[in-house]
Amino acid sequence: MSERAVAVAFVVSILAALGLTAVYAAGGDPQVEGALLLLALGGLGVGLLGWAGGLLAHLGEHTEPRRRHPAADGDGDVAVATFEAGVAEVGRRRLLARLLAGAVAALGLAAVFPIRSLGSAPGSQLARTSWRRGVRLVTADGTPVQLGALELNTFTTVFPEDDVGSADAQAVLIRVDPTSLQLPPDRLAAAPQGHVAYSKLCTHAGCPLGLYLAATQELRCPCHQSTFDVLRGARPVYGPAPKPLPQLPLEVGPDGTLRAAGDFTEPVGPSWWDLPR
Amino acid sequence: MSAPRRPREARLLARLVRGGLLLALLGQLAWSFRPSSSQALTADESLGRELYLASCSTCHGIDGAGTELGPSLRGAGPAAVHFVLSTGRMPLANPGDQPVRQAPAFSEREIAALVAYVRRLAPGGPEIPTIDPATGDLARGAQLYLDSCAACHGAGASGDSIGGGRIAPALDRATPLEIAEAVRIGPGTMPAFGERGLSPADLDAILAYLLWLRENGSRGGLQLGRVGAVAEGLVAIVVGLGLIVLVIRLTGARA
Amino acid sequence: MIVERVVRGLDERLDGGSFLRRNLTKVFPDHWSFMLGEIALYAFALLVLTGIFLTFFFQASPEPVVYDGPYAPMRGRTVSAAYDSVLRLSFEVRAGLVMRQTHHWAALLFMAAVVAHLLRVFFTGAFRKPRELTWVLGVLLLFAGIGAGFTGYSLPDDLLSGTGLRIIYSGVLSIPVVGAWAAFLFFGGEFPAHALLSRLYVLHVLLIPLVIAGLIGAHLALVWRQTHTQFPGPGRTEDTVTGIPVWPRFALKALGLMFVTWGVAAGLGGLVQINPVWLYGPFVPYSAPSPAQPDFYAGWLEGLLRLWPNWEFHLFGRTIGTLFLPAVVVPGVITFVLALWPWIEERVSGDHAAHHFAQRPREAPVRSGIGAAGVAFFTVLMLAGSNDVLAAFLSVEVDTLNGVLTAAVVVLPIACGLVTYRICRDLRDGGGHPIARPGRARVRRTAAGAFEVEHEPGGPAR
Structure with missing residues (x-):
């Protein structure tokens, strides 16, 4: 770059920086600020690069010797010998050395325990949710779901009435034609009048299944595209999920609302070690 | 498409x-x-x-x-x-x-x-909905949109693939009436949302939010099609890193 | 003069004079590709500066508050204090949004520069003895950068980042025997635990930046002490280093590069929207947005999850989580192979000598082939991680695209590797340039009417 080009770059930088203060004082605007920052910082940078690359090119390149990395000068051997002599000196008092090792190990063990404070024990939390027999199904805004309120071939997200917004108890309620459901008899009975509910957590990575494909009556995960067949017990038909979605058994309460008939048929979400097969 | x-x-x-x-x-x-x-x-x-x-x-x-x-x-x-x-x-x-x-x-x-x-x-079926997006509650619309629509149509209404050979279309071209009709009838593989689940006021709220999104929500600058991290990564590598390397090469660093 | 007094003072107390004398004239080889690592360094500096600004406004709290700021679609909605503070930073704090977006763009630039730098070092063999340790520090920096990016991306407590956290939680959960405990201890309980946000915050603003700063310091110290590699050329030898001295040329260049990097990041920060959390809405555990991708440097992990078959194994009557192989084992193996590459290559090639010349890729066809295979592998995985966006963009079925990508993730690396190997080998053996100048012939008609043909043979491009 020529001297003139470098000068232009610096002038642009100065003007942009001054403009920046003016814009800031006037209340600011993200786009103008960004453009001016680009010019102010970029102008400075381009000027400096041009200065070093163009105006100082006559300084040319220099050559200097590299620092050698000799391993043969014996320094290493001397160091090893010194260290080992020290070890031998300390190691002569064998009992003390062992006690020292024991003290360090014991302290290390004691220092591990605070890690336990970081979280609760998993226990059986992962294996069950807050659904119990008789708990009413409510939508995200807390409205109980009446039998028949849901239109055919539509879906909604439901929670236990006392745990709205729950991360593990969330379920999708879908109303389908009862004759089209292909479930074992006991699970068919848990889907009154074609109202079938499954866990909303994908069995792959635990994303909420937000997509209901009405044409094929499939639930699909927006994260990794696992797809579950609603009519056939939500078994996976595509994608990386290995297991069907657990079903939430339903019954109809005396007030005509849908209620849970128990917890999910299986633990919800992705599989883990303690999951019995 | x-x-x-x-x-x-x-x-x-x-x-x-x-x-x-x-x-x-x-x-x-x-x-x-x-x-x-x-x-x-x-x-x-x-x-x-x-x-x-x-x-x-x-x-x-x-x-x-x-x-x-x-x-x-x-x-x-x-x-x-x-x-x-x-x-x-x-x-x-x-x-x-x-x-x-x-x-x-x-x-x-x-x-x-x-x-x-x-x-x-062939009588029957949903009538053409009466809509009034101007009266829609923007905040309620945003919440309803994110809860019920964004999983397929995208948080920025950019549209997305949803599998089975289907694409949930972007919502920037359809008229409010067309969107309202789609909500009620569920075209293609989209589920229909009837008035029992989504009241006319809810529908107006969603329409109000979608119309608002067309003109707003871009305080940060160019929106890159509102598709998120994929476009952002591409811009960072190609435009960001590319621009810096270009400046290095143009300002006289030896090749 | 002040400089003189400072130097004299240092010299009298610390013998700083000799240090300065040696290092101001220290030379650095000059090649544009040697500056990629520097870009990462300057991006990190900008991340620290903008990040400090952001900490003055961000609140790492999941406590519910009612948003009443200027962003109309969220007004009246109950959101976490963290999400609320990010909206306030974006819409109310003057220059807040530019700072926030610049921070995010700088993070992407940091990772892009780290990856480009890694590729440069790999393909030129600059990691060879005696610089193996520098390489390992660089690989650790890559993964520390992924950690920094991921924790930062999760802080705004929006729907998109919440989805990402959920997947990480599931990945930790999948580890045999200790998975549930590890997930509960790290996340503070069953997802989404109350304690998580403040933990991510401490990791993001304290622990990981300290680790990165330490790694960068050690990395640079090694580069400084061992001197930089250089390409062979006239007058250059293994025992000498030829380049420009630190003062003034290298320093001015470095400073210039720093400002250009900052300018590009800030320009993107003001002009191109990134991670618009106001569109994604606050995190709720029962929704997931779409398209849902992590930032590009985690795209390969996302791709692994999307393409991996739906296998589930059982052992001793227990279950090995579906995510264990794609989310834990495969990335772990990749990390180890990458970190130990200098020693793997040394063992396989039997070359235990120290090298100070950088190689051209053709000089090591096997390594270049493996590198090309790796690039192809990660590229396909990144495409797979964006498959829904890609399918919509190309108007093809995403399920069809997945089939193509599943085949490509196996076939393409092998094909790219073999082709690269062959090209490099032929170039090395032929000594030619990939683009050859064609031969020419000149036809002249003599005065007598006869034709004379004059041939000019082809050769390497000039």
């Missing part, structure tokens, strides 16, 4: 078959409707009938009961008819094609006529 193209021959053949079929049907029609063709059809309905017979009956049947090529229109309703016609999804060039948005084949008056005729031919 155009449907996958078929080979030219297949399209030609389909066109020939369709043309022949249409001629045969029209002939039969002319015959069967000899004596009392219009049983007190309004002028609108008569126009609709004319258009229907020419453009729709091949697949959906003269009586609207459907054929092997297309579904029955019973229970489809005026909202669905208006939606597919005004977004150009119907009529299809080939019965097997994916319906996609394109320029409508009919004028507004013709669409109204077709809606009227199909209403008489």
